[in-house]
Amino acid sequence: LVDMSYILVDPQGKVVAGNKEALNMGLKPETYTRVMQVGFRLQSKVDVPPGRYSLRLAVHESGGRVGSVFTDLVVPDFRKEPLTMSGLAVTSASAGQVPTIGTSDLRGLLPTPPTTAREFSTKDQLAVLAEVYDNLGAQSHTVEITTTLRSDDGKTVFSHAERRQSSELAGARGGYGYTSRVPLTDLPPGLYVLTVEARSSLGKPLTVAREVQFRIVPN
Numbered sequence: 001l002v003d004m005s006y007i008l009v010d011p012q013g014k015v016v017a018g019n020k021e022a023l024n025m026g027l028k029p030e031t032y033t034r035v036m037q038v039g040f041r042l043q044s045k046v047d048v049p050p051g052r053y054s055l056r057l058a059v060h061e062s063g064g065r066v067g068s069v070f071t072d073l074v075v076p077d078f079r080k081e082p083l084t085m086s087g088l089a090v091t092s093a094s095a096g097q098v099p100t101i102g103t104s105d106l107r108g109l110l111p112t113p114p115t116t117a118r119e120f121s122t123k124d125q126l127a128v129l130a131e132v133y134d135n136l137g138a139q140s141h142t143v144e145i146t147t148t149l150r151s152d153d154g155k156t157v158f159s160h161a162e163r164r165q166s167s168e169l170a171g172a173r174g175g176y177g178y179t180s181r182v183p184l185t186d187l188p189p190g191l192y193v194l195t196v197e198a199r200s201s202l203g204k205p206l207t208v209a210r211e212v213q214f215r216i217v218p219n
Contacts, residue, residue: 001025006057008048016053017046023101031099041113043102050077078133079173083143083200085208086131089114090194092124109179118214122189126182130210132198134176137169141201147180152191158182189216 002025007018021044027035053075058068078084089106096112106114110127120126134143142163149158164176182194193213200206 001062003060004042004057005060006044006046006055008046008053008055011052017048019044019046021102027099034097035099038098041098041100041115043100043104043113045103045105048075050075078131078175079135081208082134082136082202083198083206083208084133084135085196085198085210086133088194088196088210088212089129090126090212090214091115092117092120092126094121094124109177118212119217120184120214121219122184122187122216123219124184126184126194128180128182128194128196128212130178130196132164132176132178132208133174134166134169134200135173136200136202136206137166137172137174139166139202141166143176143198143200145176145178145196145198147182148195148197149182150193150195151188152193157187157192184216187216189218191215 002023003020004023005018005020007015010016023042053073055071055073056068058066060066076084078086089110091110091112091114093112095115095117098115100113104113106129110129128147132143132145142165144161144163146159146161148156150156160180168174168176178196191213192215193211195209195211197207197209
């Protein structure tokens with residue numbers, strides 16, 4: 001068995017959420033072989049109000065070994081600004097080979113579970129998911145959402161754009177779910193930056209973007 005536990009702590013040191021799960025690692029031989037090669041993925045969900053938090057996660061193996069990680073994170077208030085965007089959820093074709101435990105709200109929105117890997121082969125394909133939150137739905141406008149992939153020398157090697165209409169929101173606040181596929185086939189190995197940008201037709205300041213850096217390695 002492997003015990004996994006996590007807590008979220010606010011700036012005042014108060015624990016606002018947490019969970020503990022016991023994972024049965026009695027795996028089939030073929031699954032065990034795959035886990036030894038690529039590891040395994042655990043998905044878990046927690047709901048908290050907007051704010052700053054410290055995430056503390058620990059894993060304890062029945063044999064006695066312990067691992068832990070701490071990180072700070074911000075849960076934004078997506079209703080605060082006229083146009084905002086979630087973080088980017090990224091996955092790849094190869095990510096589907098990693099055994100996965102747990103469920104996610106992203107199920108069905110991405111072809112494979114989201115991955116924290118930031119190294120992909122030249123034969124892989126990425127998929128990216130973002131939510132664009134538009135709080136000006138009462139005003140008729142369009143939002144152009146663009147995915148761009150640039151190499152470390154600034155050269156654009158991929159770009160895809162689509163336009164969404166505020167009429168989709170029926171005059172209310174709301175969000176546009178956005179996905180894009182990014183082929184990596186035959187791109188030279190090296191560092192790349194994937195950017196998703198949303199731009200409203202209502203004005204130049206109404207622009208928001210998120211980006212992820214990753215490396216392509218030879219297959």
